[in-house]
Amino acid sequence: MQTVTKFQQCLVDFHRKFVALAKSYGGSLPDSSELEKTINDYSAFILNENNHLEWERLEQQSIAEFSSLAMELRDSSALCVAMMEKVRALRLLSGEADGTEYFSNIESSIREEFGGVQISSDSKVLLVGSGSFPMTPLYIAKQTGAEVIGIDIDAEAIKLGRKVIDRLGNGLNVRLENKFLAQLEDMKEVTHIIFSSTVALKYDLLDELHSLTNEHVVVAMRYGNQLKSLFNYPKQDTDPRKWVLTGTILHPKHVFDIAIYRRAV
Numbered sequence: 001m002q003t004v005t006k007f008q009q010c011l012v013d014f015h016r017k018f019v020a021l022a023k024s025y026g027g028s029l030p031d032s033s034e035l036e037k038t039i040n041d042y043s044a045f046i047l048n049e050n051n052h053l054e055w056e057r058l059e060q061q062s063i064a065e066f067s068s069l070a071m072e073l074r075d076s077s078a079l080c081v082a083m084m085e086k087v088r089a090l091r092l093l094s095g096e097a098d099g100t101e102y103f104s105n106i107e108s109s110i111r112e113e114f115g116g117v118q119i120s121s122d123s124k125v126l127l128v129g130s131g132s133f134p135m136t137p138l139y140i141a142k143q144t145g146a147e148v149i150g151i152d153i154d155a156e157a158i159k160l161g162r163k164v165i166d167r168l169g170n171g172l173n174v175r176l177e178n179k180f181l182a183q184l185e186d187m188k189e190v191t192h193i194i195f196s197s198t199v200a201l202k203y204d205l206l207d208e209l210h211s212l213t214n215e216h217v218v219v220a221m222r223y224g225n226q227l228k229s230l231f232n233y234p235k236q237d238t239d240p241r242k243w244v245l246t247g248t249i250l251h252p253k254h255v256f257d258i259a260i261y262r263r264a265v
Contacts, residue, residue, distance in 0.1 A: 004129055004167070005054065007051060007054040007055075007056075007058070008058070008066065010045065010058075011066075011069055011070075011073060012069065012102075013232070014038070014041075014042055014073060014077070015046070015073045015115040016040065016071055016075055017034075017038050017093050017104050018073070018076035018077050018079070018080045018246075019076050021034065021038060021079060021083070022076065022079050022083065022102075023172055024080075027129070027146070028030070030245075035080060035084055035087065036085060036087070037085060038073075038080070039077075039080060039081060039169040040076060042231065043231070043255055046227055046228060046230060046231050046255055047255065048255075049251060050244065051227055052226065052227050055226055055227040056084045056226070056230070065144065066177050070229065070230055071241075073230050074229065074230060074231070074232070075200070075231070077231055078198040078200070078231075078233075082131060082154065082157070082198070085131045085132040085157070086133075086156070086157065086160055088132070088133045089132040089133045089160040089161065089163065089164050090160070092133070092167060092168070093152075093160075093163055093164070093167065105253060111195070117141060119144045119191075119192055120144060120145075120146065121144055122145065122146075123146040123147070123185070123191045123192055124146065124147045124148075124149070124189050124190050124191050124192075125137075125140055125146050125147070125148045125149070125190070125193070125194065126148075126149045126150075126151070126184075126187075126190045126192070126193045126194070127148065127149070127150045127151070127190045127193075127194045127195075127196065128181070128193065128194070128195045128196060128199055128202065128205060129144070129150055129151075129152055129156075129195065129196030129198065129199040129202075130150025130151060130152045130157070130158075130161055130176055130196070131152060131157050131196065132156070132160040132161050132164070133159065133160075133161065133164055134150050134152075134155040134161045134164060134165060134174070134176060136148075136150075136173065136194060136196075137150045137165070137169075137174045137176070137209035138164075138165065138168055138169050138174065139172045141169065141172040141173055142169075142172060146173070146192075147173040147174075148172075148173065148174045148175075148191075149175055149176075149177065149184070150174070150175070150176045150177070150179065151176070151177050151178070151179055151180075151181070152176070152183070153178070153180075154178075155178045158177065158178040161176045162169045162176050167175050177244060178222050180213065181205060181208060181209060181212060184212075187209075187212045187213060188212070188213065188214050190213060190214075190215060190217060191213075191214075191218065192208065192217070192218050192219075192220070193213070193217060193218070193219045193221070194219075194220045194222070195218070195219070195221045195222055196222060196233035197222035197223055197224060197231075197255075197256040198232060198233065198235065199233065200233055202221060202223075202233060203221075203238065205244060206219065206221065206238065206243060206261070207238070207239065207243075210239075210242040210243065210263065212261065214265075215263050217262075217263060218260065218261070218262055219260070219261040219262070220258050220259075220260055221235070221258065221259040221260075221261060222244055222256045222257070222258055223235040223256060223257060223258070223259055224255065224256050224257065228255060228256060228257065231255055232255065234255045235257075235259050238261065240264060241264055242262060242263065242264055243261045243262070243264060244261060244262050244264050245259055245260070245261055246261065246262050247259075247260045248260065
């Protein structure tokens with residue numbers, strides 16, 4: 001019988017916390033401290049180099065229970081991140097400061113993301129999974145002057161996100177839509193597409209995008225493999241007749257990495 005390691009027990013504990021938080025969270029600011037602490041602790045756990053070595057050891061053992069736990073953790077942590085985005089939006093709108101380390105890590109990743117995706121004022125950028133606190137659309141529009149569209153299937157997230165845009169994005173060309181890809185009338189004009197790492201069906205959506213986009217579009221797919229897959233949905237193979245992987249941007253100190261795709265000729 002396999003003995004449970006300290007690493008595995010940490011994963012079990014994180015999963016229990018995320019599930020409990022998802023059930024008990026009421027959406028008000030006083031309830032958010034434990035949610036914030038757990039996400040910050042989990043981010044630090046994912047980025048700890050010692051934990052990467054332990055992950056590799058467990059992967060080699062191919063423990064079925066471990067693989068199942070990893071998938072459950074990915075889903076439960078993604079749900080709590082979405083909740084935390086709503087808390088951050090509510091804090092901003094109520095005039096409170098925000099000190100979540102997870103979001104600082106994400107914002108740093110956005111700055112480095114431009115190394116692989118060249119965006120100018122003539123670009124039209126689509127973010128799939130914009131969330132309640134649309135950091136990426138705001139950053140891109142502010143830094144480049146590009147038109148940015150954010151979509152999300154969560155209507156509440158779009159409502160909060162629009163209020164955040166009104167507060168922080170005065171004069172910026174940003175719009176948020178509670179729509180599916182096929183419902184966007186200007187898809188053929190989009191030059192760059194960015195997928196949030198916590199969008200579960202992002203590779204199914206990428207496949208759908210082939211018939212909706214122009215031949216020059218560039219896609220930046222945020223993902224997490226190995227230990228990072230506990231916090232992000234991992235990279236997958238694509239249909240080579242539709243999409244070609246042209247490069248990857250690895251961020252050892254960030255919670256996700258980036259895969260760059262172009263349409264196959």
